[in-house]
Amino acid sequence: xxxxxxxxxxxxxxxxxxxxxxxxIITRMVAEAVExxxxxxxxxxxTDVACGALAAYVTKWNVIGAAHGRTIIAAAGAKRVRPDxxxxxxxxxxxxxxxxxxxxxxxxxxNENILALVxxxxxxxxxxGQMSPESLPGQKTTSSPFGRDPARNGAPFDVVKTLGSYDxxxxxxxxxxxxxxxxxxGKMIRxxxxxxxxxxxxCLLEILSPCPTNWGFPDDRAGKxxxxxxxxxxxxxxxxxxxxxxxxxxx
Amino acid sequence: MSKAVLNDKKCKGCFLCASVCPKNALSxxxxxNEKGYKIVAxxxxxxxxxxxxxxxxxxxxxxxxx
Numbered sequence: 001x002x003x004x005x006x007x008x009x010x011x012x013x014x015x016x017x018x019x020x021x022x023x024x025i026i027t028r029m030v031a032e033a034v035e036x037x038x039x040x041x042x043x044x045x046x047t048d049v050a051c052g053a054l055a056a057y058v059t060k061w062n063v064i065g066a067a068h069g070r071t072i073i074a075a076a077g078a079k080r081v082r083p084d085x086x087x088x089x090x091x092x093x094x095x096x097x098x099x100x101x102x103x104x105x106x107x108x109x110x111n112e113n114i115l116a117l118v119x120x121x122x123x124x125x126x127x128x129g130q131m132s133p134e135s136l137p138g139q140k141t142t143s144s145p146f147g148r149d150p151a152r153n154g155a156p157f158d159v160v161k162t163l164g165s166y167d168x169x170x171x172x173x174x175x176x177x178x179x180x181x182x183x184x185x186g187k188m189i190r191x192x193x194x195x196x197x198x199x200x201x202x203c204l205l206e207i208l209s210p211c212p213t214n215w216g217f218p219d220d221r222a223g224k225x226x227x228x229x230x231x232x233x234x235x236x237x238x239x240x241x242x243x244x245x246x247x248x249x250x251x
Numbered sequence: 252m253s254k255a256v257l258n259d260k261k262c263k264g265c266f267l268c269a270s271v272c273p274k275n276a277l278s279x280x281x282x283x284n285e286k287g288y289k290i291v292a293x294x295x296x297x298x299x300x301x302x303x304x305x306x307x308x309x310x311x312x313x314x315x316x317x
Contacts, residue, residue, distance in 0.1 A: 001253045003305045003315035015310060019288065020265030024309030179271055179303040212265065223270025 006031040008040050008060045016054040020222025022209025025176045026119060027055045030088065033190040034061075037197070039086050046075035046089045050126040052119060055090065069099030076103075076112040083113075086196055093120040093134040093206075097157045101133075104159075104204075108166050111201040115192045118159070118204065121211035122233060129214030133157040136236050141214070159206055160242050169195045170203035171243035177208065177229040181239070188241070200245060208233050253300030253317050257293040261312040264289035268304035268313065277304060 005011055008031050017023050034043050045061045047053040049068040056063040062085075066074035075089035096104050096118045104116065123141055124130040130143040134156055138147040150156075163171055170192050174185030185207055192203040210225035212218060217225040255276075262284060269277040269291055276299075280292030305313040 001300060001302060001315060002317055003302050003313075005311055005314070009311065011311070014261055014286070017309060019263035019309075020267055021309050024311065025307065028311060176307075179301075179306045182306040222265035222267050226267065226270055 006035040008034060008043075010058045010060065013058050015058045017051065018211075018213040020210060020212035020217070020225060021051065021125075022121065022176045022207070022211070023051055023055065023119060025182060026117070026207055026209065027059065029182065029186040029189055030090075030117070031059065032186060033193055034086075036190060037193055039193070042085050044075075044078055044082070044085050044087045046071050046078060046087060048091045048095045050092050050095060050124070052090045052092055069095045070103060071095055072100060072107050072114070072116045073103035075114045075116070076107050076110075079112060079114050086193060087114045088193075089114060089116045091116065091118055092125065093118060093122065094124045094132040097159065098133045101157075105162070108163050108168050108202050108204065111168055113196055113199055113201055115189075115196055115203045115205065117189070117192075118206045119209050120206050120237070121209045121214075123211055123214045125211050125214055129211070134237075136232055139232075140216070156236070158237070159204065163204060164242055166243075168202040168204065168243055169200035169245045170205070170241075172204075172241040173206045173208065173237060173239050175208040175229065175234055175239055176210070177226050177234060184239075198246075206237075208237060208239075253315050254295055254298050255293060255300060255302075255304055256314045256316055257291065258312050258314075259284055259290045260286075261310045262288060262290040263310050264291070265309065266291060267307045267309065271303045271307050273301060273303060274299055 071091040079087040131141040175181040212222040212225040276297035
């Protein structure tokens, strides 16, 4: 078995993410899917302002840096003017479900032919780990130091409950908590990009990702963040494929 | 037999790789790299080239070669 980085990633450059951040794993999975489908020349990555934007410095793709929370709507615009390109929007959970929730919902209602890859790490990472709509009940963040209280702060947003009944092409949730989950999630990305190639419509793939810095597992204890993901995050947000129009259920 | 190759210049010392290695071939080296991060040490004798470290490394420090 031989495994090496796809050519669309810059091998010699160090990324700007914190140690143990899931964004690096997810960017590599996207690059592998893009290479496998032969889309390197026709691929546009639409990044947010937050941590996901650092992907622009370590990849060779065309990148659009959208305003915060407007990633999905900017990607939908790019797809409308360049339908020959494959467009991927990469917002975080704060961008897609809080600041940009209206563009997420209305792009789903219009069934825009793009892939929204939402990286869910349960906090606003780049601004210092404040509570996001996805923070778990009881989760301690810098703006909820005694833990998130659903009675006071509201219940976490579950995208599957909201978009689950919409007429969209694909809705799934993956995770990077183990090598097996990384392989499974990589297949989901490939499937969603293939759906865009086939013109099936809006695809939303949420990927649960660790944020060791803001969860309080710095540096050499990042492995503990994976345990937290398996015991807390994946229990609250179950993994799987929830909508899969015109496709098999075996990713 | 395939083996992992570690580029410790890119390592940021998160040890995600060490937490998923099925053969415990990765451990704390006790050294720091030029960027000031603690780095992992790879025991190539124990490595079976399964690719778990390659898949989990957020900084793309690993390659699996034949």
